[in-house]
Amino acid sequence: MSPAGWEIVIGLEVHVQLKTRTKLFCGCPNKYGADPNSLVCPICLGMPGVLPVLNRQAFALAVRAGLALGCEVAAVTKFDRKNYFYPDLPKGYQISQFDRPLNGKGSIEVEAPQGKKRIGITRVHLEEDAGKLIHPETEGADYSFVDFNRSGVPLVEIVSEPDMRSPEEAYAYLTTVKSLLQYVDVSDCDMEKGSLRCDANVSIRRPLAPEFGTKTEIKNLNSFKAVAKALAYEAARHAEILEKGGRVEQVTLTWDAVAEKTNVLRSKEEAHDYRYFPEPDLVPVTADPAFVARIREALPEAPAARRERYAKELGLTAYDAGVLTADKEVAELFDRLRAEGLAPKVAANWVMKHVMAVMNERHLPATEFLGKARRIAEAAKKVEAKEITGQTGAEVFAWILTTPETASVEEHVRKQGLAQVSDAGALEEIVRGVIAKNPKIVADFQGGKAAAMQALVGQVMRETKGKANATVAREVLERQLAAP
Numbered sequence: 001m002s003p004a005g006w007e008i009v010i011g012l013e014v015h016v017q018l019k020t021r022t023k024l025f026c027g028c029p030n031k032y033g034a035d036p037n038s039l040v041c042p043i044c045l046g047m048p049g050v051l052p053v054l055n056r057q058a059f060a061l062a063v064r065a066g067l068a069l070g071c072e073v074a075a076v077t078k079f080d081r082k083n084y085f086y087p088d089l090p091k092g093y094q095i096s097q098f099d100r101p102l103n104g105k106g107s108i109e110v111e112a113p114q115g116k117k118r119i120g121i122t123r124v125h126l127e128e129d130a131g132k133l134i135h136p137e138t139e140g141a142d143y144s145f146v147d148f149n150r151s152g153v154p155l156v157e158i159v160s161e162p163d164m165r166s167p168e169e170a171y172a173y174l175t176t177v178k179s180l181l182q183y184v185d186v187s188d189c190d191m192e193k194g195s196l197r198c199d200a201n202v203s204i205r206r207p208l209a210p211e212f213g214t215k216t217e218i219k220n221l222n223s224f225k226a227v228a229k230a231l232a233y234e235a236a237r238h239a240e241i242l243e244k245g246g247r248v249e250q251v252t253l254t255w256d257a258v259a260e261k262t263n264v265l266r267s268k269e270e271a272h273d274y275r276y277f278p279e280p281d282l283v284p285v286t287a288d289p290a291f292v293a294r295i296r297e298a299l300p301e302a303p304a305a306r307r308e309r310y311a312k313e314l315g316l317t318a319y320d321a322g323v324l325t326a327d328k329e330v331a332e333l334f335d336r337l338r339a340e341g342l343a344p345k346v347a348a349n350w351v352m353k354h355v356m357a358v359m360n361e362r363h364l365p366a367t368e369f370l371g372k373a374r375r376i377a378e379a380a381k382k383v384e385a386k387e388i389t390g391q392t393g394a395e396v397f398a399w400i401l402t403t404p405e406t407a408s409v410e411e412h413v414r415k416q417g418l419a420q421v422s423d424a425g426a427l428e429e430i431v432r433g434v435i436a437k438n439p440k441i442v443a444d445f446q447g448g449k450a451a452a453m454q455a456l457v458g459q460v461m462r463e464t465k466g467k468a469n470a471t472v473a474r475e476v477l478e479r480q481l482a483a484p
């Protein structure tokens, strides 16, 4: 949503850590979560006299990222020093790319709330990450720690054109970028681990105004929802200033997720002058067309193509196809369930209803479920064959998650006596008991309240711990209640 009478203009800068074995310019492991300062060497600590050597795998992954985002790969690319002082930057400069980025213009199609839209990519360049400051929680502490394990980890910076026109569109763009990069396996894009980070630029203008307004840049955004919220907040703040006849100041801000407001980090006067100059310790690199062609040929099916295939060939709804393909591993699990013999619609329901619920609740990746596909399919088949009820199926699913692959679903159902009770004879006695214990609901039903039947079926379900065949239970109930 834009403030009334204004158009929002948004451009995003996204930093993504590449999934390499080692860092960009040295042999230290590129690994998250190790003991602080345990993955460092003179090169990534910026000691005098050391020389960087470009990581070939990082270069290849950055090309892959560029291709996934529809960019032109430059024939020749070079590195530059971006100079600034910060305690997490031991060299006093970051090796980045200035005027000859590895990947030039591209674009991606985004499924925004208002429909499909193409968003331009300005460039995708390669650079090294900085270290990380850790501020102690202790009240009044006047010191901070620094961990250099992240120093020198390879990043791509993806700069978008100012093509987005609402926070919702920015959200959709981020979701698409993440999904594309996960598909081509260049990064896990895990925001909680900082492997994907986003800075958001925003301005507003009157619709049809020929020029963009003055932008502000928001940093420190730790979720896509925070990006959308911060953009809406900032646009409203700009509108308020402009409507009072004021001018928006070009500043860099941080987002306070607790207070849900932005705070000024620095003004334009305090902006860094990075004094970029060519990195003298690294030669320009030529991306050989044959090398680029090999990477292009090895790209997997894009999520949009997979979504289309699921909808066209498997008959899933556009919505279901979209949900199942947004995360590559979720799509993989869906494919495995189908390979185990489930119909597309059934496999889709199990993934969306059972698996994704647990993923969201416990913050688990879909990979946690891949090894359980065979048994999940087995439980789903039992529900389909009406051997167990849907409710029992959900319980068996929960059981599957806590037991090893060797634990048999078949045996569990048999030993626990979970089989669905469809035998009318077996339900007669239970139904009699339910009728006797619920005179009020029975009276409601006989007074013409149809919903009361649902309540009685529910009671039978409770008595049988969810094992009764609901249709048969209803039939027996209707018969007994109709009897004089």
Ligand code: ADP
Pocket (backbone or CB within 6 Å): 009, 010, 011, 012, 013, 159, 160, 161, 162, 163, 201, 202, 203, 212, 213, 214, 215
């Ligand atoms: P800077 O020099 O301040 O870093 P750039 O021109 O490099 O600015 O742009 C950085 C990001 O800001 C890009 O993603 C770009 O699309 C976006 N951007 C540029 N101008 C505007 C504007 N007027 N409103 C919103 N976003 C903008």
Ligand code: MG
Pocket (backbone or CB within 6 Å): 013
């Ligand atoms: Mg910039």
Ligand code: ZN
Pocket (backbone or CB within 6 Å): 023, 026, 027, 028, 039, 040, 041, 042, 043, 044, 045, 152
């Ligand atoms: Zn190192």
